[in-house]
Amino acid sequence: MVCAIPSALHAFLSSPTNVIAAVILLLVLTALWSVLLPNGFPPGPVAWPFLGISSALKGDLSKALTDLTERYGDILSIKVSGRRKVVINDVNMVREALVKKQNEFAGRPWRYYLGLLSEGGESIFHCSYSPKWMTRRKLLVRAIRNATSGRKMNDSIGKAILQLKNSVDDRNEEPFNPRHYFQLTVGGAVASMCFGRKYGFDDPEFQEIIKTAENVVKGFGQRFSADVFPILRHVPTKGVCEIKKVISRWLMLIQSKIDQRKAKPNEGEVYSVVDDLLKCKKDADSAGEDGSSCLTDVHLRQMLSDVIIASMDTTVTTLTWLIAYLVNYPDVQIRMREEIDDVIGRESVLLSSDTGKLPYCRAVILEVLRIRTNVPRGVPHETLDDTCVGGYSIPRGTEIWTNFWNIHMNPKYWQEPDEFHPERFLDGNGQALPTPNTFIPFSAGRRKCLGEPVAMHLLIRACVGLLQHFTISTAPEQGKPSLEPVFGDGTTKCRSYEIVARRRIDRAIE
Numbered sequence: 001m002v003c004a005i006p007s008a009l010h011a012f013l014s015s016p017t018n019v020i021a022a023v024i025l026l027l028v029l030t031a032l033w034s035v036l037l038p039n040g041f042p043p044g045p046v047a048w049p050f051l052g053i054s055s056a057l058k059g060d061l062s063k064a065l066t067d068l069t070e071r072y073g074d075i076l077s078i079k080v081s082g083r084r085k086v087v088i089n090d091v092n093m094v095r096e097a098l099v100k101k102q103n104e105f106a107g108r109p110w111r112y113y114l115g116l117l118s119e120g121g122e123s124i125f126h127c128s129y130s131p132k133w134m135t136r137r138k139l140l141v142r143a144i145r146n147a148t149s150g151r152k153m154n155d156s157i158g159k160a161i162l163q164l165k166n167s168v169d170d171r172n173e174e175p176f177n178p179r180h181y182f183q184l185t186v187g188g189a190v191a192s193m194c195f196g197r198k199y200g201f202d203d204p205e206f207q208e209i210i211k212t213a214e215n216v217v218k219g220f221g222q223r224f225s226a227d228v229f230p231i232l233r234h235v236p237t238k239g240v241c242e243i244k245k246v247i248s249r250w251l252m253l254i255q256s257k258i259d260q261r262k263a264k265p266n267e268g269e270v271y272s273v274v275d276d277l278l279k280c281k282k283d284a285d286s287a288g289e290d291g292s293s294c295l296t297d298v299h300l301r302q303m304l305s306d307v308i309i310a311s312m313d314t315t316v317t318t319l320t321w322l323i324a325y326l327v328n329y330p331d332v333q334i335r336m337r338e339e340i341d342d343v344i345g346r347e348s349v350l351l352s353s354d355t356g357k358l359p360y361c362r363a364v365i366l367e368v369l370r371i372r373t374n375v376p377r378g379v380p381h382e383t384l385d386d387t388c389v390g391g392y393s394i395p396r397g398t399e400i401w402t403n404f405w406n407i408h409m410n411p412k413y414w415q416e417p418d419e420f421h422p423e424r425f426l427d428g429n430g431q432a433l434p435t436p437n438t439f440i441p442f443s444a445g446r447r448k449c450l451g452e453p454v455a456m457h458l459l460i461r462a463c464v465g466l467l468q469h470f471t472i473s474t475a476p477e478q479g480k481p482s483l484e485p486v487f488g489d490g491t492t493k494c495r496s497y498e499i500v501a502r503r504r505i506d507r508a509i510e
């Protein structure tokens with residue numbers, strides 16, 4: 001009997017007709033598996049075997065997904081890189097998934113690159129929901145709050161904003177591309193908040209942090225075959241070796257900063273996130289609690305890496321869009337400047353407690369976050385259980401995309417969504433309205449961006465720091481900055497542009 005199966009198989013395969021029939025059957029089954037959807041699953045374009053649905057996703061992905069909603073509705077499925085993904089395009093369904101059923105939708109799909117960067121999934125960003133992950137996320141949120149409360153936020157951001165102003169002044173009204181300065185400003189503020197040192201833009205240690213962080217961010221845009229064929233994770237290609245080198249340099253840099261703070265805890269200029277986390281670890285150790293195993297050096301490295309990497313590209317790109325819009329809409333720039341002059345004056349520093357006094361500036365920032373949604377398809381989630389949304393069944397382990405672009409540009413939710421109109425966030429008296437629940441650039445629920453207050457504060461401080469001193473306009477012989485979005489590696493980029501920043505003279509003669 002033991003030999004009966006192989007000999008039967010042998011007999012079957014010895015006939016060429018049988019082999020051809022078996023191959024055809026296999027192809028038909030593969031095709032059916034590819035084309036048929038699980039019961040109750042959201043509809044979507046047919047995924048042809050080996051071809052997927054690339055023909056249905058021509059052009060910019062976020063726009064192509066929005067176009068698909070016309071045919072398949074507010075929730076649909078697509079097959080990309082061999083896996084079915086569910087795309088949610090409607091704000092109520094997004095909130096049903098991310099808020100109402102937040103535990104079921106709080107997973108993260110595995111990505112090769114993020115797996116390397118997160119040292120096997122130990123980061124807040126890349127790890128799926130679990131009670132330990134939740135504890136660490138809460139500790140990080142508290143550490144950021146403690147490091148930015150009261151005057152501390154002003155301390156860590158103040159020097160970076162002053163250097164931004166001085167660097168722009170040094171351009172002496174010559175044309176320049178502001179993106180690099182925004183990187184230094186955001187990087188300087190966040191590094192200071194994380195490590196407790198106020199960095200000068202030309203400090204070699206700071207330059208290395210920024211350069212390495214930039215290289216790490218670039219890795220997000222790369223496609224890795226290992227995401228589709230896990231076996232390739234073990235093949236040391238040139239690209240993979242280079243990326244591993246960058247990641248290892250990055251993690252070593254962060255570890256060296258942690259070690260410095262451990263050695264000389266009171267030597268910092270600013271109470272920082274790392275100080276708070278180390279204090280928390282020490283308290284847990286002395287109380288003999290399990291807390292210390294929840295905060296190993298790997299976790300500390302990963303939390304700090306999360307904060308710097310997650311804040312850099314997003315906040316810098318938003319600032320780049322903001323200035324592009326202010327040059328295209330000089331009347332909006334004038335109104336912001338008037339509000340700043342009236343409330344803060346030309347020389348005073350904006351304190352965190354004052355940001356509520358600038359409703360128009362805040363409205364402009366919100367409108368930029370809406371009209372050029374930074375993370376247009378959200379960061380992918382994964383279902384941790386069999387669940388449902390919008391009446392459709394979604395099995396455990398399904399990747400979920402949230403189409404924030406469609407929500408922010410949808411005439412169902414916003415009047416004239418293509419128009420840049422900051423007033424939509426203000427009431428008739430020019431006061432701030434509560435943000436509508438259709439405004440969702442930082443996502444929602446269990447995995448909502450934990451840096452929103454820092455990002456908003458940085459954006460408004462940078463606006464005030466620049467508009468107090470400069471009028472920003474088109475560089476001579478160059479057109480206005482393009483407002484056409486470039487959808488790249490999951491973020492909405494702005495085309496590179498140059499501007500001129502003219503020093504403001506006296507307000508009375510402007």
Ligand code: HEM
Pocket residue numbers: 124125126137306307308310311312314315318374375378379380441442443444446447448449450451452454455
């Ligand atoms: C304009 C700036 C920013 C935008 C538009 C933005 C947007 C987002 C979005 C859409 C997510 C994904 C949430 C989800 O998975 O549902 C996210 C996650 C995250 N953001 Fe931000 N972010 C910004 C700035 C920041 C800053 C300044 C920090 C740090 C201080 C930060 C830290 C994080 C972290 C750690 C996560 C991962 C949260 C998790 O997985 O639980 N972000 N952000």
